[in-house]
Amino acid sequence: MSVEGDVLERALDTLDDVIYIYDETERLVYWNQRLNELYDLSDEELSGMAATEFFRPADRPTVEAAIDEIRETGETVVEAVSPTVEGPVRFELTGRRLTDDDGEVLGFAGIGRDVTERSEQAGQLSQQNERLAEFADLLAHDIRNPLSVASGHLALAREGSEGSLDAIESAHDRIDRIITDIRLATREGTLATDIRPTDVGAVAREAWEYVDTDDGVFDGPDDLRLDADADRLLRLFENLFRNAMEHGRSDDGTVTVRLDATPEGFAVEDDGPGIDPAVRGRIFDPSVSDTAGGTGFGLHIVHTIATAHGWDVAVTDAAGGGARFEFTV
Structure with a gap:
């Protein structure tokens, strides 16, 4: 070999x-020392190996397709995971067809670059973007209640009704609290909780005032x-109450919502009418709704908040045939 x-x-x-x-037979004939290090193989062991032998079975079809692409187009770029002595490595693999002066194919050459970290960062970024998109959907969903109120x-105030300005101020305060809540959740990646002794009945009655309940009736313990x-x-x-208003009306258009204390x-x-059995098993999934035009986020929010408290929530039939959501505290 020359000095150069x-x-x-x-x-x-x-x-x-x-x-x-x-x-040209797709057998390894030249490599640098990095290949020996990654697989702890000697030159004799590496010589003549097929490209697919370096990769996990799930990715071998991808490598084979890349070699086919070199044959057809002259080049390729793909990613595949290989089990090395340093652990699983995701490689970005390039390939270029090699020919002599007469155009006869001699084989192909390329570079394998470790993009494991880049791939993991891309996956994390994708997850963060998905979470941010979900929080944006939850925010848009939740402010509908106080905004509607x-x-x-406001319409009543234009007509001179007394007391409506206080209700508008209260609704705006509620919107501000929801926005603050979502901002905290966005930064922390989850809903934080400040657990204190709480009058659940009073909170439920306050929530009822923030929902457009029309002629609905709320019944709860003191x-x-x-x-x-x-x-x-x-x-x-x-969200439970709005779900009842949107999906739980009886044939006469009315709905009664009841809050009960249970041993759990x-x-x-x-x-x-209750929840369609076809969607009951997925009722807490985002974007699952049993009515046309429903977003499904309301019950997803219910499940998320229950989980943040460490509670379990299950849906079943009420004694009268409606929907019943049971929270195990």
């Missing part, structure tokens, strides 16, 4: 990337106390 060739080989052996050359009382985060519990009840915690039920 020796220097070039030494230079390639210093790289963190893997350099490889395959012949404020709009209704004394039901639990350790809970009052602000989160308020959002939980708002509490339950909220309505006297409407």
Whole structure:
């Protein structure tokens, strides 16, 4: 080997990337030292290996397709995971067809670059973006309750009705609290809770005032106390009540919502038609709704808040046939 060739080989052996050359039969004929290090194999063991042998079974079809692409187009770029002595590595693999002066194919050459960290960061960023999108949807969903109340009382105020301005101010305060709550959740990645002894019945009655209940009826105990985060519990009840208003009306258009104390915690039920069995198993999933135009976020929020408290929530049939949500505290 010439001096220049020796220097070039030494230079390639210093790289963190893997350099490889395959012949026309797609067998390994040249590589740099990095390949030996990654697989703890000697030159004799590496010589003649097929490209697919370096990768996990699930990714071998991808590698085979990449080799086919080199044959057809002359080049390729793909990603595949390989089990190395340093642990699983995700490689970005490039390939270029090699030909002689007459155009005869001699094989292909390429570079394998470790993109494991980049891939993990991309996955984390994707998860963060999904979470931010979910929080944005939850925010848009939750402010509908107080915004609807404020709009209704604004209309009354224009007609000179007394007391409606206080209701509008209260609704705006509620919107501000929801926005603050979502901002905290966005930064922390989850809902934090400030658990204190709480009058659950009073929180439920306050939530009822924030929901457009029309001629609905609320029935709840005067004394039901639990350790809970009052602000989160308020959002939980708002979403349960709005769900009952949107989906739980009986044939005559009315709905009665009842809050009950149970030995395990509490339950909220309505006297409407109940929940379609086809969606009951997925009722707490985002974007699952049993009515046209429903977003499904309301019950997802209920489940999220219950989980943040460490509670379990289950849906079943009420005694009168409506929906019943049981919370185990």
